[in-house]
Amino acid sequence: MTLTAATATVMAAEVVVVVNPKNAAPQMSSEQAAQYFLGKSTALTPVDQPESSSIRGEFYKKLADKEASQVKAIWSKLVFTGKGTLPKEYGSSADVKKAVAADPNLIGYIEKSAVDSSVKVVATLP
Template identity: 40%
Template sequence: MKKIILAGVFSLCSISTFAEVAVIINPSNASNIDADTIKKIYLGKSKSFDNGTKVNPVNQNDNAIADEFNDKVVGKSSNQLNAYWSKLIFTGKGTPPVKLDNDQAVLDFVAANGDAIGYVESGKVNDKVKVVGKF
């Protein structure tokens, strides 16, 4: 019986870790954004949208959605990404995206800022933001 309960708990945990991530921007932003562009933005290699507007990316504090985004979109684990940004900060070559607490904070920030890009669990998206990719 204990094995069945443990298997059920592990199944539920693994399901929540595979949440679909939606990358969002402000609806007023008409930029073309693909997965490669998103990756470059979150690695600090691209500082503006294709229309020339400076990009203002936001991350989430360490949680399951941030881990999914880092893995699926950026191609690095959270630890690798932290090490990457630490090196850039130390050498004066970059500043990481600001971290917000949760999906709602990201939704509110992106809805209020035309230059913002962020990510949330896809089920949390509302009509105040525009989805540019799902991963």
């Protein structure tokens, strides 16, 4: 497999939005999930992946048709005006999954291939 093919495979990974299995959150649309990740709802606390990760850019593009830098600007404004707190950043999908599995109030995103019984998928972003 060439490097280009390997990169394409990684970029084409399905991204899922996950919560703790104890969380009563039902399946949600991209628009509903976006409410948490764009600071419009505080019912769940979003957690993020590193700015440098390819999944972060892919997630925000699929979720809200926004670049990660646009989302960062939205959060910066919320923080500056006292209306929000930046989502905590975790180093990898494994770290996000571990955090979400430990806290019913968190919502995060990981590669679909990383899903196991420790988290519940509430949205899939093809």
